[in-house]
Amino acid sequence: MKRRAKILLIMVMMVVASACVLTACGAKSASGEEKPVIGVILYKYDDTFMSFVRKAIEASNHNSATIEMKDSQSSQTMQNDQVDTMIANGVKALAINLVDTQSASTIIEKARAADLPVVFFNKEPEASALSSYDKAWYVGTTSAEAGIIQGEMMAKMWHDNPFWDKNFDGIVQYVLLKGEQGHPDAEARTQYALEAMANKGLMLEALELKAGRWESEKGKSMMEDWIAKHGDAIELVISNNDNMALGAIESLTAHGYFDQGQYMPVFGVDALPDALEQIKAGKMAGTVLNDAKNQGKATFELTYNVAMGREPLDGTNWKFDENKAIRVPYVAVTIDNIKFAAEAYK
Template identity: 40%
Template sequence: MKRTILSAFALSVICGVNLSYAQSESRVGVTIYKYDDHFMTQMRKDMQNEAKGFAGLKWFMNDAQNSQVKQLAQIETLLQHKMRVLAVNIVNANESKTIVEKAKAYNVPVVFFNRTPSKQALESYEKAYFVSADPKEAGRIQGELIAKVWKSNPDFDLNKDGKLQFVLLKGEPSDVSAERSQAVVESLNQQGVQAEEIYSDTARWRRTLARNKMNEWLVENRAAEIEVVISNNDEMAIGALDALNAHEKRLPIFGIDALPETLALMKKGEIAGTVLNDSSAQAKAVVKLVSNLAQGKPALKDTQWESHSSKTIYLPHIGIDKENLGQFLP
């Protein structure tokens, strides 16, 4: 059986239930690239909580299970069931055009969120929008955090050469990962920190892959040179920590997302810093845009957000280290 909340809708039809309630509600179809991504799990919960304040919207949530084929099928089914708006956390940006064309064929607005669609696809449809956080800003703030901690802890310079030797765990071969990776190194340089990459590789945002990759690096020829671990997200940062613990080794680790687990590890002194990628703020923006579009209003009507273009809304990041950690703990 296909895993989709649309089964609830199908059941109501099969049982002959009067669907007049649905006719007075605006149906919103949501598809998330995979539910077992920790950040998307939190954002999905935030969206569900935020949606409680918007009467007249009925949400149909779907797990694409990291399959673009499955996600495209979900979108087609949602459109056939007369969704007023689509909200899409895309699996593969290469399929942005296909998704936009499907939505356009039904004259249905589409709000992409968190995972970046192609700019060309976004610009090709006047009813397509994107809500996320600027990956360049995330990398810049991460670099500022690392520089701050590095300068205040001279013992982190293990070989005393005045340079920061690092390994870098990247997400996917995507614009977001590339922009975070480039921005963090540029930010370090701007802060006057000479940085040298020892190893870097992709771990596809996943803890297990990051742990495996870090395990490999820790037995490579240049393992002893590693002074700092930089990660494109917290999941991979925690994976690196797992590997370091297995090797009974401690290094400063920096991630992005500010997952609750990461904040708890920071409190214990096991992770040095992270960057808040605010799932709650992004969820609020997605739900508000969806609500406006479902009512036929301009997407940004009655909002405080400024669009970086006519299509994109970026929510701000916040750097977190031991000095301000208390503000973010439960």
């Protein structure tokens, strides 16, 4: 009987130990408080911009929490299952980078059933979804702002560089690399960039406008097709993000652009380190800083606060807008302020 009792005791201790692994049982933060487990799920790890947001979340932790991080690999079904698993494992709060923004309500219902706070980041749910649950918030940007800043930057530089109008017809013949059909950021960046240029007095003609799913390889292959089709009739390349712009630059370079006076203005969004290098090299005209560092920082700070049962903005400098969202501002980036943009990735 004693041997049985010992075996039973060992088994119970193993179960408790396993539970502690999942829930950070008894783990203490640097400040001596019990560390909450925070579940963080990204729509896909290999998105270049989101990889910087992920690093910023981790860098903001300072041993205050245990972060359980997952990659949804662009599958909303996988993400839903990951949320279920994290809730079952006893996380204290969720931070979700949605695969499909239309699935926010599904995630919210799962969180509501567990009385769990949820912070969405980078991909913005509908305002009605956020307002439906008092423990749901958003961290990101104002999508239209990126388009407006990009459009105004392109308009100014077009006016400053009259030789960009190759056929001297007073019309901007452009191609546009769109991120993703129906994606809120892609739709807003496209619409407001073009509107901002028109508002600055430019006449526009779209030679091509297609979705490249934010990917460099797509940007490269699409640019390849457009050069073959339109040749030097293309006067401007607009991209919803730097990844696609970098792909386009690779294709343009292979066709002799940026050498011996043959030039093509290319504009992106994100101010990724690789894009900044292309600005220095004279191959990208400009981009828009999408501040990954502060998006990650705000996401962690908000999620940590609600996981600890505190007020969401406790001890931070962030503010909510009317939609319970923290908005991290965009900034135009050219060769003139490139050092400022580089600081966002340190």
